[in-house]
Amino acid sequence: MTDPLPSGSTIGILGGGQLGRMLAMAAARLGYRTHIFEPGAAPAADVAHDWTQAPYDDAEALARFAAACDVITYEFENIPAPALDILSADTPLFPSRRALEVSQDRLTEKTFLKDIGLRVAPFAAVSAADDLPGALAETGVPAILKTRRFGYDGKGQARVMAEAEAEAALASLQGAPAIAEGFIDFSMEISVIAARAQDGSVSAFDPGQNVHSDGILATTTVPAPIPASLRTDAVLLASRILTELNYVGVMGVELFVTPTGLVVNEIAPRVHNSGHWTQAGCAVDQFEQHIRAVTGWPLGNGERHANVVMENLIGDDVDRAPALAAEPGVQVHLYGKAETRPGRKMGHVNRVTGPAD
Amino acid sequence: MTDPLPSGSTIGILGGGQLGRMLAMAAARLGYRTHIFEPGAAPAADVAHDWTQAPYDDAEALARFAAACDVITYEFENIPAPALDILSADTPLFPSRRALEVSQDRLTEKTFLKDIGLRVAPFAAVSAADDLPGALAETGVPAILKTRRFGYDGKGQARVMAEAEAEAALASLQGAPAIAEGFIDFSMEISVIAARAQDGSVSAFDPGQNVHSDGILATTTVPAPIPASLRTDAVLLASRILTELNYVGVMGVELFVTPTGLVVNEIAPRVHNSGHWTQAGCAVDQFEQHIRAVTGWPLGNGERHANVVMENLIGDDVDRAPALAAEPGVQVHLYGKAETRPGRKMGHVNRVTGPAD
Incomplete structure (x- = not known):
């Protein structure tokens, strides 16, 4: 067994919400300091050693933050790729960018899961209204349209209970690239x-x-x-x-x-x-x-x-x-x-x- | 049931060691902020919102600290009385001063416990070498001499295995007011x-x-x-x-x-x-x-x-x-x-x- 990161080291956490807050407390229990990166309000900062309050396009703040951390992790998956480039240049980032890339995009995620042999709901990409008939043929109806990126807690989703509703449902996603998913009969x-x-x-x-x-x-x-x-x-x-x-x-x-x-x-x-x-x-x-x-x-x-x-x-x-x-x-x-x-x-x-x- | 202190309120913690640190994390779990008062190094400050680093005789720092807190508690019992006067003037302090006074002094503590009908080891006050014969008559020999105040983790204690050792044992406590305690035959x-x-x-x-x-x-x-x-x-x-x-x-x-x-x-x-x-x-x-x-x-x-x-x-x-x-x-x-x-x-x-x- 190799030695863990020494006690007193600093863990950078991207995101200052409740998950970051509970991660920061867990880090403290293992003797670590934490540094939160969060543009908005940061309940996590109350229990962290440091807080960088800056947007994800502030390259200088990102670089300073990364330099102050011995390892970086995150509480949410929607971190912009250019920010990741800066953050991970000289500081280890876990979980890796590959995991982020897979899970940031529902189409990539479903494709990955299917490719490794796991069962997922039938799905198809929907970039525009033209794609709807083919996609719904794949998924069946009813189906659900979801934005490929930035969805959480049911946001960025619209149900399609009949084919006639499909265009309106897609329009409610305001032009974001989407996927259609078939319904699963689950208990x-x-x-x-x-x-x-x-x-x-x-x-x-x-x-x-x-x-x-x-x-x-x-x-x-x-x-x-x-x-x-x-x-x-x-x-x-x-x-x-x-x-x-x-x-x-x-x-x-x-x-x-x-x-x-x-x-x-x-x-x-x-x-x-x-x-x-x-x-x-x-x-x-x-x-x-x-x-x-x-x-x-x-x-x-x-x-x-x-x-x-x-x-x-x-x-x-x-x-x-x-x-x-x-x-x-x-x-x-x-x-x-x-x-x-x-x-x-x-x-x-x-x-x-x-x-x- | 009356409402608890609102979420977001500040709990002052006297002492910045591990107990203060774990209290601060528990406070955070209930949505509170914490403010540590600690003259020395303060591991607790790593998970606290604020830290006042000042000695316990800095009246101004104590008053500022108290004014910033909605309630004050502590991780150790040896807080000087004049500091408590300032801290508790306008801010609730729990546990109360009575509890501190009783437990700061082994003689007061044993007397209190005996007075409420609980069993304690036989004990007697020892202010000077002259008190030793009478005290040991009370406690029996072997006995243990302990400073009345500021002892912890076995510090400020000396065993008396035979009466002839008593004066040397007392001298090792360097003139601090002490008590003698009889040995208890415990399993x-x-x-x-x-x-x-x-x-x-x-x-x-x-x-x-x-x-x-x-x-x-x-x-x-x-x-x-x-x-x-x-x-x-x-x-x-x-x-x-x-x-x-x-x-x-x-x-x-x-x-x-x-x-x-x-x-x-x-x-x-x-x-x-x-x-x-x-x-x-x-x-x-x-x-x-x-x-x-x-x-x-x-x-x-x-x-x-x-x-x-x-x-x-x-x-x-x-x-x-x-x-x-x-x-x-x-x-x-x-x-x-x-x-x-x-x-x-x-x-x-x-x-x-x-x-x-």
Whole structure:
């Protein structure tokens, strides 16, 4: 085993939201300092040693930031390529650019997943209205149109319930390059949070069941109510993706459970909302796991010692936090955001429902 | 239930060591900012929003610090009284001065514990050599001389194995006011980490077994191998102390297990090294519990969902951290201290040994 990055080193984190904040705290637990790069408000900066507040096209700020960091990682995947050029010139960046490139574009991502033999929903590129008939022939109807880039929490999506609606749906995406995806007949969505270390070792957490509300994750429950064989499939499949990408860090893999097996919905090259339960259920949570990976520590083995339900606090839900905190086994995480807005993730709670089944 | 201190408020923490650091992270998890007051090096400042680096006799710095905080708490009990006068003039301070006064002085502490009906080792004040014969008559020989104030991790102590050694032992304390304590015939040391909220509710964690090495805590193991009746006694006794002091916050209570029941060794009006296991074994750890108490949140119920062994990393032990991290169920906490020194607490690991018994 090679030595990890020395204690006291600085980890640069691109993005200053709640994921960056929880990464910064995990880094501190391993004795590291953190430096946040974030153009806007940065709740993560409250727990970081430094904060560079600058836009992603400020080449000088990017270069100064990179020079101050021993390693750079990120909490979101939509980092512009020219910024990545500057950031990764002299400082290691994990996960690698390849992982970012694959996941920044839904078409690239689906193509990659299909090429390595995994099942995905039928899909086709849609650059313009002319492409619609061919694309819908591929996917079937109903289908869903999604922008290829910059979508999250259900944004940049439009449903096509009948072929006649297709042009209007595409127009609602305002000319952004898109893909059409066929509907999948699934019984539930699960996700696997998996990690790969610099030495190539892989470790996955137990799959959780996700429930969404208005396109935003509402709850994740572990264990997911699926047979052991599917758990194994999910973990193997996630490992396959990490290994194919020569990935270093934590990845979130969303999967549909269908009568004929697992279908990959999407991957996120970062810690993931559906992995927050690990804070209450595992000795090493997803944030520490990610920091371990990018700094060269051995990975935790992912073992789960408690059953947990994670619930997001969206918008005014945050007002329920004190009442929730009074319930047995409830761990509260608030993100320190200055303003409560509808649809905004303000915090989450992890409810320990018992020792691990 | 009254509302807790609003998210975004600032918690002042006196002391910038590892306890302050872990308190600051717990405060951040509840959406608070922290401001550290620490004259020396401050690992806690790495995860805090602000740091006042000034001595405890800098009245102006203390007043500015207090004015910037919505509530003040501390990680250590030896805060000078004149500083407390300034700090608590206009800002709430938890735990209260009464708790500090009681625990700053071993004589006051033992007298308090005895007066509320708890068992302590026989003790007597020793101001000068003349007091030794009477004091040792009270305590018996062997005995141990301890400075009344500023002792920790076995510092400021001298054993008296025979009466003839007493004057030399006292001289080794360099004229500091002291107490003599009789030896207790105990089978093990345990401790209870208990909390009391502003509304008077009390919650305790499961007692852990402590093992010391060279006067410094080496490991804490939960569950402690004691009968259920003793666990109940320990928790009731801790509750008694908190309630008598009208205490708000987390307290560590060290107890000796003897053939005739529990004897109180000492109390610490703060989060305690022997409570670090709660980070891996409970939904709400001792740090969050303390922050909940001082900010008016409801307390966690203290339930333990895993068996845990906490091991301190003292001095060069920290070099073992990467190897320990590779073992199953091991959670690493490093304190970000710049320099490794013999006897210095550099970090700890929590090893989850299974779901709760």
